[in-house]
Amino acid sequence: MPTPPPHPAPAPVPPPADRALPAGSRRRRPRAPRTPIPPAILVLIAAAFVIALGFGLVAPVLPQLAHSFDVGTTAAAAIVSVFALARLVFAPAGGRLVERLGERPVYVAGLAIVGLSSLTCAFATDYVQLLLFRGLGGLGSTMFTVSALGLIVRLAPAGARGRISSYYAGSFLLGNIAGPVVGGVLGGLGLRVPFVVYGLLLLATAAFVFVRLRAATGSAATIGGEAGTPxxxxxxxxxxxxxxxxxxxxxxxxxxxxxxxxxxxxxxxxxxxxxxxxxxxxxxxxxxxxxxxxxxxxxxxxxxxxxxxxxxxxxxxxxxxxxxxxxxxxxxxxxxxxxxxxxxxxxxxxxxxxxxxxxxxxxxxxxxxxxxxxxxxxxxxxxxxxxxxxxxxxxxxxxxxxxxxxxxxxxxxxxxxxxxxxxxxxxxxxxxx
Structure with a gap:
């Protein structure tokens, strides 16, 4: 365990960003201006709200759509489980994609895959198709989840990581609260309507993130491009x-x-x-x-x-x-x-x-x-x-x-x-x- 440094005199230059405090130590943190949140992080927070909102749109009607194909309760529940199972199984491959291609392209591709999966669910003609299309959505979900976390790690200042994580989680929370309410209303127009709306929302969000992240971060080198692969x-x-x-x-x-x-x-x-x-x-x-x-x-x-x-x-x-x-x-x-x-x-x-x-x-x-x-x-x-x-x-x-x-x-x-x-x-x- 490294020896704690002596108390330094106040200086305008802070110590290295990722220097960790040994277990059992006590911290005296001087007052400092609040660390601003980078624009790229604000893009991710806004996208998180839309993603959660869209997920909430389809949650109330997903089991009902499965039931419409004359299957039992267990099969209807499997439609929910296959999404989580696909996320779990594909997570290691998703992590390798992030390391190979960079966070931004994998994030945008994941959003697009989930959006297309939702649109295809809207036009599924039988239960097997619905199960397959929903599972593909799980693959896209793990892509944008892992890459979003990677982007936050890369772009969040060390002194604001807790605050940024709370904003990101809060954005998801608000979307999860609002989504089922809106989804219930849309479901009254037809069980397939929320899937169409969700798919279009995600495709639009993918395009927005692609443009705004590039503008906010500049060159691809800062987020995993070939010129600056970390x-x-x-x-x-x-x-x-x-x-x-x-x-x-x-x-x-x-x-x-x-x-x-x-x-x-x-x-x-x-x-x-x-x-x-x-x-x-x-x-x-x-x-x-x-x-x-x-x-x-x-x-x-x-x-x-x-x-x-x-x-x-x-x-x-x-x-x-x-x-x-x-x-x-x-x-x-x-x-x-x-x-x-x-x-x-x-x-x-x-x-x-x-x-x-x-x-x-x-x-x-x-x-x-x-x-x-x-x-x-x-x-x-x-x-x-x-x-x-x-x-x-x-x-x-x-x-x-x-x-x-x-x-x-x-x-x-x-x-x-x-x-x-x-x-x-x-x-x-x-x-x-």
Whole structure:
């Protein structure tokens, strides 16, 4: 472990951007002007809103479109699962594409593929075609997800990574909230209409990003072009970093609890266990989103001011305890409170762990496979979590399902307790001084 530098006198030149603070050290961060957000990042944030909005457009009608081909509930659910499965399977190849071609072309191509996939879903003539076209959309999704993370890593200033991650996540959140509302209205015009609108939106967004990113970043050399191809961070090297290993664990737990069990079981729990009506079941995820929205802006600022580890640990603890409490809630009022608190925990966790991964990679290296593995951890949790939790509900109870899910979040804290702090240091001093 490197020896912390002596206290320097105030100087106009900051220390190297990616100098990390050893675990157990205490930080004294001088006041400084807020780091501006690069224009290219603003383009990605705007695109994230459109992507999430479009995904929400088709979410309410996708199972209904599958049912229209006279298939059962399991086959209709498979239409949802094939998207996540394709993302998981194709993630390593997507990471290699980013390293070979650069982030921008892979991002634009991924958006175009998902857009074309949505348009072809609108014109599918049978269930098999719908399943195939939706799976192809998953391939495009992992392309733009991995490359978007890579662009943020490359372009985000070290002092604003937490804030940028919170803005990016908040943009997705707003799109996810607005999308189903608009999609429900469009679905009334026909089950295929939302797919057409989504496809056209994504193709237009791909063209917008292609033009605006080039204008915002200048030459291709800055984002993976041939003239300035950066060195690749090997996956083995990343796994040698305690912070990256911890982020893989928390990403898995986040996928299990937030993207998996919460989406699959919480609405059912509100109806079956609490005896609530369809209105609460439908609003269960929106209630969680309220807590998420409340936490994200603050989480980004705190992550950049005080470090990644404290926010990750707080987020995992809050989410884990609130999720375990869900299985014990006696009434609807407590259920709402627990859901909001769990949303706050997820809001604290997301920006901090993404910023930590960005710190590990640094702006000077390409990182397709490293980011793909980080995404795969969440996708794996999203697939495994609902299956195991559903089995626990069928054999034991909702209480057991939520208890195990909360325990997964709490166990993910252990690697972070011994992981290094990755926030670039300004002034450091030993913890005991």
């Amino acid at each position: 060195p690749v961070l090997p996956l083995r090297t990343a796994f040698g970093d305690s912070a990256y290993r911890a982020a893989i664990g928390s990403s898995f737990a986040n996928g299990w609890g937030v993207f998996g069990v919460r989406v699959a079981l919480v609405p059912l729990f509100a109806t079956a266990a609490l005896g609530a009506g369809p209105a609460l079941a439908g609003a269960a995820l929106a209630i969680f989103a309220v807590g998420n929205a409340l936490a994200l802006p603050l989480a980004g600022r705190l992550t950049d001011a005080y470090g990644r580890r404290p926010l990750v640990l707080a987020g995992l603890a809050t989410t884990g305890i609130a999720t375990m409490a869900l299985g014990l809630v006696p009434n609807v009022a407590v259920f709402i409170v627990a859901s909001i608190v769990a949303g706050v925990g997820a809001g604290l966790l997301g920006p901090a762990q993404q910023a930590a991964v960005a710190d590990v990679i640094g702006p000077e290296r390409s990182s397709g496979r490293v980011l793909a593995a980080f995404q795969m951890a969440a996708d794996t949790g999203t697939i495994i979590g609902p299956l195991l939790a559903g089995f626990l509900v069928d054999t034991l109870s909702y209480g057991w399902a939520f208890a195990v899910t909360g325990a997964v979040c709490l166990l993910a804290m252990v690697p972070w307790l011994v992981a290094r702090e990755t926030l670039p240091a300004t002034t450091t001093e030993p913890a005991g001084s």
